[in-house]
Amino acid sequence: MRKRIRHFIGRESSEQLAFIDELHALGLSNDVELPELVVLGDQNTGKSSVLQAITEINFPVKDTMCTRFPIRISFRQTPASKKPTVKVTLIPGLLSEKDDALVSRAANFSFEKEELTEDVMAEIIREATECIFPGQTPAKQTTLSDTTLSIERSGTEEMHWTIVDLPGLIRKGKPQDVATAEGLARRYLENERNIVLVVVDNVDVQRHKSLELVEQIPGLQSRCIGILTKCDCKQESSEQWMVNLLRNDLPTVPHLDHGWFGLRNRQPKEMNVSDKERDELERKEFGKSAWEGVAHDRAGIKSLMDYVDKERRTQLQKGIPLIVDEIRQKLQECENDLKKSGEARNTPRAQRYYVLQFCNEMQKMAESTLRGEKRDIPSNDPNIMLRYKLQRRLDQFAADIVDIKNMAIYPTKFENDLHYLSVECPNSQAWEEMLRTANVGLYAEIYKEAEICRGRSLPGNVHPDVEEKIFRKLSSHWERIARAFVKDAKDCVKDCYDLLLRIAIPNSKVRLEVSRIVGKRLEEWNTDTDLALQALIEDNQSRPLITTNPILLEQTKAADWQRDQILLRGSTRNKPTSTNPAVEKEGKGDASSENHQNQRFVSTMLSQVLFVAARLSAYHDIAVYRFVDNVAMQVVERHVLGPKCPMRTVSADIFAQLDDSELNTVAGEDEADSRARMRLERARDRYRQAMEKWDRLRVL
Numbered sequence: 001m002r003k004r005i006r007h008f009i010g011r012e013s014s015e016q017l018a019f020i021d022e023l024h025a026l027g028l029s030n031d032v033e034l035p036e037l038v039v040l041g042d043q044n045t046g047k048s049s050v051l052q053a054i055t056e057i058n059f060p061v062k063d064t065m066c067t068r069f070p071i072r073i074s075f076r077q078t079p080a081s082k083k084p085t086v087k088v089t090l091i092p093g094l095l096s097e098k099d100d101a102l103v104s105r106a107a108n109f110s111f112e113k114e115e116l117t118e119d120v121m122a123e124i125i126r127e128a129t130e131c132i133f134p135g136q137t138p139a140k141q142t143t144l145s146d147t148t149l150s151i152e153r154s155g156t157e158e159m160h161w162t163i164v165d166l167p168g169l170i171r172k173g174k175p176q177d178v179a180t181a182e183g184l185a186r187r188y189l190e191n192e193r194n195i196v197l198v199v200v201d202n203v204d205v206q207r208h209k210s211l212e213l214v215e216q217i218p219g220l221q222s223r224c225i226g227i228l229t230k231c232d233c234k235q236e237s238s239e240q241w242m243v244n245l246l247r248n249d250l251p252t253v254p255h256l257d258h259g260w261f262g263l264r265n266r267q268p269k270e271m272n273v274s275d276k277e278r279d280e281l282e283r284k285e286f287g288k289s290a291w292e293g294v295a296h297d298r299a300g301i302k303s304l305m306d307y308v309d310k311e312r313r314t315q316l317q318k319g320i321p322l323i324v325d326e327i328r329q330k331l332q333e334c335e336n337d338l339k340k341s342g343e344a345r346n347t348p349r350a351q352r353y354y355v356l357q358f359c360n361e362m363q364k365m366a367e368s369t370l371r372g373e374k375r376d377i378p379s380n381d382p383n384i385m386l387r388y389k390l391q392r393r394l395d396q397f398a399a400d401i402v403d404i405k406n407m408a409i410y411p412t413k414f415e416n417d418l419h420y421l422s423v424e425c426p427n428s429q430a431w432e433e434m435l436r437t438a439n440v441g442l443y444a445e446i447y448k449e450a451e452i453c454r455g456r457s458l459p460g461n462v463h464p465d466v467e468e469k470i471f472r473k474l475s476s477h478w479e480r481i482a483r484a485f486v487k488d489a490k491d492c493v494k495d496c497y498d499l500l501l502r503i504a505i506p507n508s509k510v511r512l513e514v515s516r517i518v519g520k521r522l523e524e525w526n527t528d529t530d531l532a533l534q535a536l537i538e539d540n541q542s543r544p545l546i547t548t549n550p551i552l553l554e555q556t557k558a559a560d561w562q563r564d565q566i567l568l569r570g571s572t573r574n575k576p577t578s579t580n581p582a583v584e585k586e587g588k589g590d591a592s593s594e595n596h597q598n599q600r601f602v603s604t605m606l607s608q609v610l611f612v613a614a615r616l617s618a619y620h621d622i623a624v625y626r627f628v629d630n631v632a633m634q635v636v637e638r639h640v641l642g643p644k645c646p647m648r649t650v651s652a653d654i655f656a657q658l659d660d661s662e663l664n665t666v667a668g669e670d671e672a673d674s675r676a677r678m679r680l681e682r683a684r685d686r687y688r689q690a691m692e693k694w695d696r697l698r699v700l
Contacts, residue, residue: 015697016316017026017160021076023323024162026686032326036072036162037312040185040210041199043168046229049265051165053301056275058118060589069132069145070184071165073124076154084155088124090131093146094187095180105131106147116153124151144619146184161312164188169209180214189217193319195312196224198256215254223307231285239403242686243293258311261304262286262294296541324694331687336378338680340506348660351667358514359652362504366647369496379503383495390489391634397485398628406477409442409470411617418441442616445470448611456601462608467616468545474620475627479537482631486533489640490526497646504650507673516650517658525644532635540627549622552615559614576630667676 023034041047052058055073070093083229085453090106097103097256109131111119128149145168166188167181188194200208228245244250248259264282269480273281279301285291286299297303340358345351368376382389404410446462449470453463503513658666669677 016313016320019697020316020323020561021074021160023327023690024074026690028272028686028690030328030329032323032614033193034162034323035193035195035312035315036164036188036191037197037308038164038166038194039186039197040166040189040213041168042208043170044200044208045168045208045210046263046265047165047168047199049164050197050227050229050263052276054265054305055084055163057116058121060295064684066166068129068143070148070167070188072148072150074150074166075158075160076152076161077158077160078154078156080156080658082156084114084153084156084158086116086120087152088113088128089150091130091146091150094185095183096132096147102132102147105134116151124149124550142172144429146178146180161480169213171209182209185210185213186217189213189220192219193315193323194223195308195315196220197227197308198224199227199229201228201230211380214256221255222257223259224256225311226256227304227505228262229265230258231262231264235604243291245607246294246298246620258307259298261307262299263301263304263472277278284674301372324691327687327690327694331684331691334680334684337506338677338684340504341673341677341680344677345667345673346669348663354667355655355663356652358504358510358653359650360499360648362650364506365500366645369500370641370645377500377503379499381499383492383499386492386496388490390641392461393420393488394628394632394636395483397481397631398625400481401624403626406481407474408464408471408476409445411442411613413472413618417613433593440472442474442607442613445473446612446616450605450609450612462605462612467612467619469618471545471619471623472541474616475623478540478624478627482533482537482627485631486529486635486640489636490529492498493640501649501650507676508671509673510667514650517666518654521644521649521654522646525570525639525642525646525649528637528644531630532639536565536627536630536634540623545619545623547619547622547626552618552622555618556611556615558620560611574589 018154020034023029023032030035039051041045057073088109088111090109092099092106109128111122132145132147148164166185168180169185171179172178178511189196196214198210198214200211214224225244228242231242243263245253245259246262248256264285267279270278270281282300286296287296291299297307302427340361341354343350344352345354365377368374369384369386374384377384400406446466450462453465501511501514505514557616655663655666
C-alpha cells in the first residue's frame with residue numbers, strides 16, 4: 001500500500017482540505033478561485049528539486065521539458081474501497097484554447113497509471129509535450145504554452161492538497177515566451193487564496209525576475225514564502241549574505257511576510273538516494289558552523305513543510321467562508337437565469353409562459369423605474385436611475401432657458417433702467433435719441449418695432465403687435481434648447497429600456513425578436529413626442545400673449561409707480577436744506593412751483609416704450625417657466641414617460657396577440673438556447689452538490 005507523504009505524518013486529514021478537494025473534483029476551479037500551493041521562480045533556480053523534495057515525486061530535473069507548461073499535481077484521499085490511481089489530463093489555457101487543433105488533441109489526451117514513478121513521470125511529461133507541441137523542437141518553435149498538465153494521484157493514504165509548478169520566468173528569450181511565462185505567473189499570483197513559494201538560488205538574487213514580480217502585484221508579499229536553494233554550493237564570500245537572507249534581514253531583497261527557508265538540493269550523484277538519506281545530508285549541512293545564525297525552524301524541508309502546512313490550514317480557515325459565499329451567490333445567479341429561461345420552450349404553452357414571465361418582469365421593473373425606485377431592479381447600473389437623471393436634466397433645461405448667454409435680447413431690471421435714464425440723460429429727447437441709435441437691447445428693439453408700426457397706430461403710441469414681435473425674439477432660443485432637452489430625455493429612456501430588457505431577457509436572440517415586435521410602437525413613441533414638442537413651440541410662436549397670472553398686473557402697476565417716482569418727479573439733489581418755510585418761500589418760491597420746475601416731461605412715445613418693456617419683462621418671467629412646465633408635463637410626462645414609453649411596450653397585451661408561428665419565432669429555442677440551458681443546469685447541479693457537501697461538513 002502506498003504511504004502518505006511523510007512531511008504530513010502526524011497531522012490528521014482536514015475535512016476542510018477534503019472539501020476543497022471535492023470542489024476541484026466538481027470542476028469548480030474554473031468558476032471559483034480555489035486555494036493552491038504555487039511554486040514560482042526563474043529558470044535554473046532549482047524549482048524541480050524543490051518540488052521533488054516537497055512532493056517526493058521524482059521529477060526529471062535534467063529534462064527542461066517539464067518547465068515548458070504549468071504542471072498541477074493534486075493529491076486526493078479516497079475511500080479504502082477504491083484502488084489508488086494516477087489520472088492525467090491536459091487543460092488548455094486562455095491563449096492555447098484559441099488553437100482548435102490543440103483543444104481537440106487535449107480533449108483526447110487522458111490516461112491512467114497505477115503509480116507515479118520516475119519513469120511514469122518522464123513518460124507523462126514526454127507525452128504531454130508531444131501533444132502540446134506536435135513535431136516541434138524547442139530551438140525552432142514555441143517553447144512555452146499555458147496549457148496545464150494536470151496530474152491527480154489518489155489513494156487512501158493521500159493528503160488533500162494541490163501544488164502548481166509554473167514555467168520558470170525568463171528575462172531574455174523569445175518575446176512570446178517571455179510574455180507567456182509572466183502572464184501565467186500573474187494569473188496564479190493574483191488569486192488571493194493561493195500560497196506562493198518563491199524559489200531563488202544564491203546567485204545574484206537581486207536580479208531574479210520572480211522577486212520583481214512579487215513587488216509589482218499588490219498584497220502578494222503577504223502570501224509569499226521564500227525558499228533559498230543550493231545552500232550547499234555557496235562560496236565563502238556569500239556565507240554571511242545567505243545567513244542574513246534566511247534571517248529575513250537583507251534590505252536589498254524584497255520583504256516577504258513569511259520570511260525565507262533554506263534547502264539543500266540533491267546533487268546529480270544523489271538522485272537515487274532515499275528520502276531519509278537526503279534528509280540526513282540536509283541535517284548535516286545545516287548543522288555546520290556557517291549556519292549558526294539561522295533558526296532551526298528556518299532550515300530544511302521538514303521545517304518548510306511544517307510551516308506551509310500550518311499556513312495553508314490558516315488560510316483555509318479564513319478563505320472557506322468566502323468561497324462558500326461565492327458558490328452560494330453563483331448558485332443563486334444560475335437559478336435566476338434558469339428561472340428566466342423557464343422550462344424547455346418547445347411547445348406553444350411553454351413559449352407563452354416564457355413570454356408572460358419576461359413581460360411581467362419588465363413591467364415590474366418599469367413601474368419601479370418610473371416611480372423613481374430601484375429596489376426591485378437587480379442592477380447597480382446608473383441608467384436605472386431614470387427619474388434622477390431626468391430631474392437633473394430638467395433643472396439644466398430651466399437654467400439654460402433663462403441664461404442670458406443664450407438670448408439674442410434679454411429683459412433687464414426696470415427700476416435700474418429708469419435710474420440710468422434719469423441720471424445720464426438730460427431730457428426726454430436725449431433718451432429717445434439714445435434708444436433710436438442703439439444697436440441692441442430690449443428698449444432699442446421696442447423702439448425700432450414701434451417706429452415700423454407707427455403708421456398703424458395713433459401718434460405717440462406703440463402698436464399692440466410690437467409686444468408679440470419682441471416677445472418672439474425674447475423666446476427665439478426656446479426651441480433649440482427644448483429640442484436638445486427632449487432628445488436627451490429620450491436617450492435616457494432608451495438607455496434605461498435597453499438595460500431593463502437585458503435583465504428581463506438574458507437571451508440575445510429573444511431580445512432581438514422582442515425589439516423587432518415592439519419596434520413600431522417605439523417609432524410611434526418617438527413621433528408622438530416630437531409632435532407634442534412641436535405643438536408647444538408653434539403655440540409659443542403663434543398664439544397671442546395671454547396669461548391670467550395676477551403677477552403681470554402687479555408688476556405693471558409697480559413699474560408705472562416707479563416711472564412716476566423716478567422720471568416725472570425729477571431729481572431733488574438741489575433742493576434747499578433750510579427748515580424755515582418762510583426762508584424757502586422767500587428765496588425759492590413755494591414747493592409746488594419748485595416741483596413744477598424740476599418735473600421732467602416724458603414724450604408719449606418714450607412713455608409707451610417704457611411701459612411695453614415693463615410688461616414684456618413681467619410677462620417673460622411668467623411665460624418662460626410656464627413653457628418649462630409645459631415641456632416637462634405635456635411632453636416628458638405625457639409622452640416620453642407615457643403609455644407608449646419603451647419600457648411599457650414589452651407587455652402581455654402586445655404578445656398575447658401573436659399566433660403560434662410568430663410566438664415560436666420570438667420565444668422558441670434554437671440549438672444555442674438548448675446548449676446554454678444545459679450548461680446552466682450542469683453548473684447549477686455542481687453548485688448544489690458543493691453546497692450539500694458544505695452542509696455535511698458543518699455538522700461534522
